[in-house]
Amino acid sequence: MVLFDNVLHRVRFSKFMAIVSQEFDKPCVDLIETLLQHGRLSLEQIFDGFRDRKSSGGMEALRGNIHKLVMARYVERCPVAEPFLALPSEEEAAPAKRRGAKSAKIFFEPETLEQRVLAAAVPPEAIRFSVELNPEISADTERDENNSPSNVGEKRKHDALESGIDGGVADKQVVLWRVNFEEFIRRLRHKLRSLFLSHLSHNIPTGGGWWNEIETQDVHTVRRSVASCLHGDFPIVLSEGQICVENVRARLDDEAATVFSAMLDASRSEEKKLKIPSSVPLSVESIYQEVIKSEKDRTKTLEHIIPVLDQLSSSPPFIRVIGDSYIIDFKHIIELAQTDEVESIVLKKYGKDAYRIFRLLSKAGRLLETDKVLVTPQILVGVGWDNLRTTGCANIGICKAILLQLASGATRKPALWICTEVNVDSVFVEKKETANILSKMWQGDYLQMEKLVAGPTHFLLWKVNMINIREHVLDDMFHAALNLSLRVAYELEQQKEILNLGVHGPVKEKYEKLRKVRFLLESSRMKLDDAVMIFHDF
Amino acid sequence: MSCFQGPSSLKRKRPELKSPAQSLTEHERILYDVIRSKQDIGIWTRDVKKEAKLPDNVVNKSLKALLVKNLIKEVVNIQNKGRKHFMATEFEPSKEISGGTWYLEGSLDREFIEALKQLCKEQIRLSGVATLEEVTDSINRRQAFNVGMTKQQIEEIMRTLVLDNAIMEVKSNGMGEFASIPFGKVCYKRIGKGGLRGEPKAEAGALASIPCGVCPRISYCTPDGIISPKTCVYFKKWLDF
The missing domain is CATH 1.10.10.10 (Winged helix-like DNA-binding domain superfamily/Winged helix DNA-binding domain)
Structure with missing residues (x-):
């Protein structure tokens, strides 16, 4: 069975290590690296691996490091190999059980069999992050594994193949440790949110046009980042992580950034799942306590915090106020990040006018609380018409046509559709040009189009369907990530000889160029992976 | 340059007191009255012909004469730029015809x-x-x-x-x-x-920053196809340091 998410995680290993290296010392980073490389290991195996290293410092030090990493939830005990399902689904139960332990790392949509198996496989929090190396617990775990003798051989074979450990490990009564991907993804999500906040407060657009203009500012920005990373000793992703943090510091309103990140920190320990729509409610006091933890903000008072919270809860709202508590609106922030990514593609691909039109349509779609709009002519006139007027996008003809369609039994919600005729005035684009742009975006699957016939005349109605676009963009992202990986491999293959000659050889220039090419491709892939997480994991 | 001319509505002229309309022929008078009655909306040539109920050649001739006498003018109707649209010279085109403040001679x-x-x-x-x-x-x-x-x-x-x-x-x-x-x-x-x-700092999205994000041939691109990341011209251009 191919674990798709595990394949994606492999690309992120360097990011995970970068996160750990920001919080812990080198032995912990080495420990995480070992676990990432081998999948699941017992304490003894880790110790054996470290025996030769100077930094290891003996078994006690290793236990201490494991303890630290488990406390930070970066490392966890492996889940139960054979989870018990209350209502197993007949024939599927056996293979599902076999997959259980492996697929505990991945995140499925709810309501699937895998989801249920995963939930059953995850040990209670107390055991999952227990650092007591109690033989009884180990024995229990092992006994659980032995409960299904028909599968155990196959499972071990599977383990050995994937994690590279020998079969002997499972024979001993030991606790197996592995990296907790969930926690890493959660940390990355927080980081991306912070980055997104900075992005929002600073947004896009310059440039435009089409491919000929591609080598404009953004490419140069990436190139500059590459150049700066080349001079550092860190791997590119670590530098990128630093860039994220620096972006937040440099671009955001400092006060808002501080309070927001304090809220993230305060809510993090309460997050049990990855895809949660909002944080736990946080009181002003708890946010304040978190803010003053840092030395820089120790002098801040509650009077400093409250206006910032008001600012964060005003439009566009990053947090919501419920009574005396504040909640981070994760879902909204992620949706905004996705919209932002899509809009930047539209800007680059179709130009500035198209970007404006797309945003108009996108905003018009969001303006209506669709669930609240009952599609009756009266409400359409009262609500839909007003909304269309608000966006400056409707004329009487369209409304009449919509009403006629409604009278004939149409059930669609027409106020979300915008007519070509009226876009012109709203976006300062010539009518003919507007039609061309709309048509191009429709051909590229960025817009939906519908023809509305009203007697002898007809109108073309346009709409942004973000659900379809998200799928389409994610698909393109996977394709692009594959292309970047293939191109890296191709470049290295082509320049094999230069690589062999090394940096001090006669082809120093070519070697440097190859190095830059590789860094640009790999840093782009890492940046792309951030975007993939926004669309896929969060 | 229009930005020093200001909105057209403010340039509206008052009807002249002494009009050369007195020297018009009968046909010209009919046409002039029809066009003038439309005020700042103006009228399309075909509609003039319909309303005046005169033969085409007479209408064409009379319109030319009226243009020469500077009693009417041709204006661009932004709703339909291909149509010949006439208006009495004493009026300025309305917002519906001219497109309003944001338009100059029929263009944005x-x-x-x-x-x-x-x-x-x-x-x-x-x-x-x-x-x-x-x-x-x-x-x-x-x-x-x-x-x-x-x-x-x-x-x-x-x-x-x-x-x-x-x-x-x-x-x-x-x-x-x-x-x-x-x-x-x-x-x-x-x-x-x-x-x-x-100025907001430019920050392109992850996909928009790489050639594949804006590639028109992405759907034809396969690992070993005619269009592939190995042979891609956009990649070549992008990686040309």
């Missing part, structure tokens, strides 16, 4: 719009947060254009700037930077502190 006056957008953006950058009224007053005080701008016109510009993602439309919460603005009032806010000269 991009230069004027861009100049105005820059001014509005500059105003928001300087003040951080401003209401529509404040921006309108400030633009009018500067007298960059020889006519005053209305609140509605500035609102249209602000709406476009919001769509450009150059500014944000927010509601005042009456606190902090919004302290001078009544609670709940719609106002405009700059986006971030900005890079150089307060």
Whole structure:
């Protein structure tokens, strides 16, 4: 069975290590690296691996490091190999059980069999992050594994193949440790949110046009980042992580950034799942306590915090106020990040006018609380018409046509559709040009189009369907990530000889160029992976 | 350049007292009356023919004569640029015909719009947060254009700037930077502190930063196909340091 998410995680290993290296010392980073490389290991195996290293410092030090990493939830005990399902689904139960332990790392949509198996496989929090190396617990775990003798051989074979450990490990009564991907993804999500906040407060657009203009500012920005990373000793992703943090510091309103990140920190320990729509409610006091933890903000008072919270809860709202508590609106922030990514593609691909039109349509779609709009002519006139007027996008003809369609039994919600005729005035684009742009975006699957016939005349109605676009963009992202990986491999293959000659050889220039090419491709892939997480994991 | 001419509505002329209309032939008089009756809306040639009920050649001849006598003029109807549209010279085309302030001779006056957008953006950058009224007053005080701008016109510009993602439309919460603005009032806010000269720093999305994100042939691209990442011309150009 191919674990798709595990394949994606492999690309992120360097990011995970970068996160750990920001919080812990080198032995912990080495420990995480070992676990990432081998999948699941017992304490003894880790110790054996470290025996030769100077930094290891003996078994006690290793236990201490494991303890630290488990406390930070970066490392966890492996889940139960054979989870018990209350209502197993007949024939599927056996293979599902076999997959259980492996697929505990991945995140499925709810309501699937895998989801249920995963939930059953995850040990209670107390055991999952227990650092007591109690033989009884180990024995229990092992006994659980032995409960299904028909599968155990196959499972071990599977383990050995994937994690590279020998079969002997499972024979001993030991606790197996592995990296907790969930926690890493959660940390990355927080980081991306912070980055997104900075992005929002600073947004896009310059440039435009089409491919000929591609080598404009953004490419140069990436190139500059590459150049700066080349001079550092860190791997590119670590530098990128630093860039994220620096972006937040440099671009955001400092006060808002501080309070927001304090809220993230305060809510993090309460997050049990990855895809949660909002944080736990946080009181002003708890946010304040978190803010003053840092030395820089120790002098801040509650009077400093409250206006910032008001600012964060005003439009566009990053947090919501419920009574005396504040909640981070994760879902909204992620949706905004996705919209932002899509809009930047539209800007680059179709130009500035198209970007404006797309945003108009996108905003018009969001303006209506669709669930609240009952599609009756009266409400359409009262609500839909007003909304269309608000966006400056409707004329009487369209409304009449919509009403006629409604009278004939149409059930669609027409106020979300915008007519070509009226876009012109709203976006300062010539009518003919507007039609061309709309048509191009429709051909590229960025817009939906519908023809509305009203007697002898007809109108073309346009709409942004973000659900379809998200799928389409994610698909393109996977394709692009594959292309970047293939191109890296191709470049290295082509320049094999230069690589062999090394940096001090006669082809120093070519070697440097190859190095830059590789860094640009790999840093782009890492940046792309951030975007993939926004669309896929969060 | 139109930005120094101001909106057309302010240039509307008063009907002249001594009109050369007295020297018109009978056909010319009929046509002139038909066209003049349409005031600032004007009329399409075919409709003139219908209403005047005169033969085509007579209409064409008379229209030419009226043009020469400067009693009527041809105007561009932005709703249908291909049609010949006539209007009495004493009127200026209405907003429906000319497209309003933003149009010059039937085309979008991009230069004027861009100049105005820059001014509005500059105003928001300087003040951080401003209401529509404040921006309108400030633009009018500067007298960059020889006519005053209305609140509605500035609102249209602000709406476009919001769509450009150059500014944000927010509601005042009456606190902090919004302290001078009544609670709940719609106002405009700059986006971030900005890079150089307060301009938002360009930050392309991850996919838009690489060739594949904007590639028109992405659907034909396969690992070993005719179009592939190995042979891609866009990649080659991108990686050409």
